[in-house]
Amino acid sequence: MKKKVCRNCKRIVEEETCPGCKGNQFNSTWQGRISVLDSKNSVVGRKMGISSEGEYAIKSR
Numbered sequence: 001m002k003k004k005v006c007r008n009c010k011r012i013v014e015e016e017t018c019p020g021c022k023g024n025q026f027n028s029t030w031q032g033r034i035s036v037l038d039s040k041n042s043v044v045g046r047k048m049g050i051s052s053e054g055e056y057a058i059k060s061r
């Protein structure tokens, strides 16, 4: 199954519902990915407003 990106929180998901924000709006076109393992201490995570661990897309549309 192709991975897609949640429009709301940018999390990369395979499910039909985003496990992070429970949203169901997704983008299938995205570029780059970052893994946030420790959201409290991740500079990138803070910059992107990420509040939970997971994989996120850098760019999506």
Ligand SMILES: [Zn+2]
Pocket: 006, 007, 008, 009, 010, 011, 018, 019, 020, 021, 022, 023
């Ligand atoms: Zn989400």
